[in-house]
Amino acid sequence: MTLAAYQASFARMVLEPALAVRARAEGAAAFTDPALSEAERARLADVACQRGMRVTCVLARANRLSSLVAALPATCTLLKPELNALLDRFWGEQPMETLQALPAGLAFGRFLRDEIAAGRVAHPRAADVLLPELEELAERRAALTATAS
Secondary structure, three states: OOHHHHHHHHHHHHHOHHHHHHHHHHHHHHOOOOOOOHHHHHHHHHHHHOOHHHHHHHHHHHHHHHHHHHHOHHHHHHOHHHHHHHHHHHHHHOOOOOOOHHHHHHHHHHHHHHHHHOOOOOOOOHHHHHHHHHHHHHHHHHHHHHHHO
């Protein structure tokens, strides 16, 4: 039993609501980290079934989303019909390391740029809206870096 593995699995469940849904359906089997004990898996499955878990997941997602909307407002508005699916893929591939709008926005912007290039974004004007916002974020980061030097 390791506290770090338990905490990481709990955080993953909060940040990936699909894991919480799976845990409610499958129980302890939803948690596959080999560092978890059976007791920890059972405890996590119990937490997934508690009333407050859904609200916790919603609040965590809203908190993370607010940073991205602050950084890329026009892009997020344009992509609203497909934004949830894009966010699920983004956060599934690249868990956010920060809630600060600038670095989070740059990471999400690069992800979106790659998704657009791969043809996985439906809106035909996505690149037209994203690229100027991404460029502005990169300029802001460069200015902050230059000021810090």
